[in-house]
Amino acid sequence: NKLAADIKGALADISLLSKDAKGAIAFALNAQGSSTAPDLSLTVDSDRLSVAAREITGLKLTATGKGDIASPAADISLTGSVNDEPLDFKASLVTRQGKRSINGLSLSLGDNKVSGDLALDDRFLPLGTVALDLPDISPLAALALEEAKGDMRGTIAFSKTGNAPDVAIRATTDSIARGDLSAKTVTIDALIANYLAAPVISGKIRADSVTSGGTVISDIDVDLTRDGDWTGFSGGATVKDIPATAEGR
Template identity: 60%
Template sequence: PQIRSVLGKRVTFSATATRDPQGSFAANALQLTSGSLSASGTASATGTDIQADIRGTLGDVSVLSPMVGVPVGGAVDFALTASGARTAPDFSVSADSDSLTASGRTVKTIKLAATGKADIANPAADVSLTGSVDDQPLDLRASLVTRDGMRSLNGLSLSLADNKVSGDLALDDTLLPLGTLTLEAPDIGPLAALAGQTAAGDVQGSIRLSSDGGAPTVAIDLTSGSISRGDLAAKTTAVNALVANYL
């Protein structure tokens, strides 16, 4: 049902398919168009291995708004390659956009890249995203690692201008994040603007995510030399808070 929002009223698909006596299958000259979505490429399967190379464009990402839960706009070019065992192929995904908007905020010169192994039991991926918000550089990086059945996000780092959030997070069986994030924001303004808020000042400290009997809990330990929002201002501030069952 979710994919229907991406497709237009009509879908056009064509391909040249071949199968040899050994059972190897190949689909060449793949072409798909529907609404603002267009894609082309090749795919093949030999024994237990697959290969795929798909490239395309989604000219109007607003069709994704129901899926992501906020109004979005813009266009994106994408590419996908996969090779290896059907059950755990190596993959590479990239997406580029000159400009995307979400809830009224605009991110420009976006480049998303992800490489890894699409193994349901032991997924792994290195993800990076760069862009620009109000002429300030945006950079997001993380590595999804699976070890002994436990999944984690290692080297998680989000920076906007001189502000940075970083840390390592484990993911429990329900994908609830557990761990500590460090916040260093000498100028909170760009981060606040990204969240649709207006604020000024500095904030630093930690945010600890945990589980209390299965209920998600967050402990906040922050300090600020000076911070303001609208007519409210404070100096030499410390915040220690515990939020239980924040979901």
């Protein structure tokens, strides 16, 4: 069976997706060839978007590839600028000898960098490490139609224990904020085991302070341990100038 499809459309007001966003986007999807393995192409573009007082201009997403479940392939790129800072994202989905991978994953936006190479298992779950170097997350948040500010650096490492997927997060931030929630001098070194079916967290979380509205929690020092299918915790913090400790699961 042969497939031939050509779909075009537009969203004239993206504030329907996010109240902080203004502007319009257009998209086009084309599929040609065998119904079980068509050649696919997708484009999404916008001349100008405004998100949280940031201007996104010349935004263009392009994806081309083969829609073959047994041997998928795709090249993806995203270009444009956010407040005159250049945006460049690239990644390729590759299948070789029955093994799938995401090669050359690279995102740069101003001084912000994300990079990595990931293998994909039979369930398309990732294996590998992604490195984060984000001195200013606000333009990245604008791309996600969100408003946030701060910095983050670290790694996200995907692995497996048997058939259970795990993710290890090692990250630091001097400060980060979204809405009335903010945190300062945070260090996270945590493993989330079996994160899809029954997540259990172990590791350490440290923070000078976390503020939510008018509530300030300071000197946060928490250890997380795996206790069977449970997450155990112990540690302390200062809440409204009152030191407190807790332990449990």
